[in-house]
Amino acid sequence: MQLKRSSFVLLISSLLLISCQKSLVSPIPTDPATISTKAKTQTVVQTFDEDFESGSKTGYAAADVTLNSGSWNLDDALIGTSTSDRKNGSRSARIRNTGTLSMNFDVSTGASTVTMNYAVYGTDGSSAFQLWVSSNGGSSYTQVGSIEITASSTTLNAATFNVNQSGSLRFQLRKTSGGTNRINIDDFTINSFDSGSGGGTGGGSGSSTADNTNLLLGNPSAATSSTANADNYLIDQTYFIESYNRDKGVPNWVSWYVGSTSLGSINRSNDFRADTNLPAGWYEVSNTSYSGSGFDRGHNCPSADRTSTTAANQATFLMDNMIPQAPNNNEHTWANLEAYGRTLVTAGNEIYVVMGSYGSGGTGSAGSATTVDGGHVVVPSNIWKVIVVIPNGNNDLSRITTDTRVIAVNTPNINTLSTDWTQYITTVKDIENATGYTLFSNLPASVRTALETKRDAGTAN
Known part of the structure; x- marks a missing residue:
């Protein structure tokens, strides 16, 4: 079983994230019976993970318990250690009835996202829970978004709540249905509004030029976070940024940074799941949407x-980070290209990556198709990636020059292509011509023009 982190994750950058698109419900007074009334002045200044591995609480009666992150109030909840508790490690929180898990302290750096793992306890039936946030020291709370997560599996799954709120905050998890059925909660992670493991972005359609941010090179399609722009909708997933296409059910492009701090020892989570934070009424592509499609x-x-981190890895399994990709393309050609990018990082470089797809119609293991999931998801005809490589250092944008290495690859989405990605090297300009995007909009015009026409030598570099 994967070991969990119990220490604080260092704050690595100062970023500005897009405002949350889902409305909050009206504040309600906090029930004093559910929150400890002692003074709550502790402030956490770093993003953290609470894994519930420290502290002990064996009864359901409301009481405070000191955990690694600070003091929490557990009401109709305890720290579970039995074989029926679903957990990473030896402990997790267990909640019943309409119990709550409440922080008795604030995080001073706000929150971009809050993630946690959840499952039903033992053989209990399903239950639901919500996340609530307070910006006034726990005097009142508002619900984060409008979603309610239902736990129905005995396997831990990940839930992500988009908060995107600055200032001092504390959170409360509320079990809202299921009666005496119990839920386990583990790996409660707050990603700071001022940071993200792998970077973030500025709001609106702009992009941050701070080092290690996911949209350093620019916003290729001028995507915005307005729902009126549904086929070019900007989503900051903390660990990557994307332009999502509602009508195609896939991203137009995804942009991210990879440096030495991005790579660790966390195992692949395989937690494929729908993005429940999409705007209300939008179709949510599910983990089974591609089943049987080839x-x-x-x-x-x-x-x-x-x-x-666990949260970083789990974020990549959101279905709006996926495309229907021919198996041999995904598992061989593309996997080889991805692995090569990471070897550049371990060799002392940092890379900025943009990947996307375009067109309609690919060929998988079951033959050709233009859509899957009953027409909800378009199968692209081409899949492309651009990698900008610079040595480790500071002031990244200014260090990208006409001599900087740029790798551009464009493959057909078919099952009979070569496993050698270097056979599909192209230029950034060719990709821009095919997509209509401007990939290096944050670079000076002279640098952008020079890099757009460079053709990389592949692994011979």
């Missing part, structure tokens, strides 16, 4: 590029 659930931002 196409893989092909990552844009790869799982292996995000192995520093």
Whole structure:
């Protein structure tokens, strides 16, 4: 079983993230019976993971318990250690009835996202829970978004709540249905509004030029976070940024950074799941949407590029990071290209990556198709990637020059292609001509023009 981290994750950058698109419900007074009334002045200034491995609480009666991250109030909840508790490690929180897990302290750096693992306890039936946030020291709370997560499996699954709120915050998890059925909660992670493991972006349609940010090179399609722009909708997933196409059910492009801090020892989570934070009324592509189609659930931002934390790896398994990809393309040609990118990082470089797809119609193991999932997801005809390589250092944008190495690859989405990705090397300009995007909009015009026409030598470099 994977070991869990119990220490704070260091804050690595100062970023500005897009505002949350889902409305919050009206604040409600906190029930004093559910929150400890002692002074709560502790402030956490770093993003952290709470794994519930420290502290002990064996009864359901409301009480405070000191955990690695600080003091929490557990009401109708305890720290479970039995074989029926679903957990990573030896402990997790267990909640029943309408119990709550409440922080008795604030995180001072706000929150971009909050993630956690959840499952039903033992053989209990399903239950649901919500996440609530307070910006006034616990005096009142508002619900994060409008989603309610239902736990129905005995296997731990990940839930991600988009918060995108600055300032001092604390959170409360509320069990909302299921009666005496119990839920296990583990690996409660707050990603700071001012940081993200792998970077973030500025709001609107812009991009941050700070080092190690996911949209450093620019916003290729001028995507925005307006729902009126449904086929070019900007989503900051903390660990990567994408332009999502609602009508195609796939991203237009995904952009991310990979450096030495992005790579660690976290195992692949295989937690394929729908993105429940999409705007209300949008179709949510599910983990089974590609089943029987002959196409893989092909990552844009790869799982292996995000192995520093559990939350980072799990984020890559959101279905809006996937495309229907021919198996041999995904498992061989593309996997080889992804692995080569990571060897560049371990050799002392950092890379900025943009990947996307275009067109309609590919050929998988079951033959050709233009759509899957009853027409909800378009199968692209071509899959492309651009990698910008610079040595480790600071002031990254200014260090990208006309001599910087740029790898551009464009493959057909078919099952009979070569496993050698270098056979599909192209230029950035060719990809821009095919897509209509401008990939290096944050670079000076003279540098952008020079890099757009460079053709890489592949592994011979």
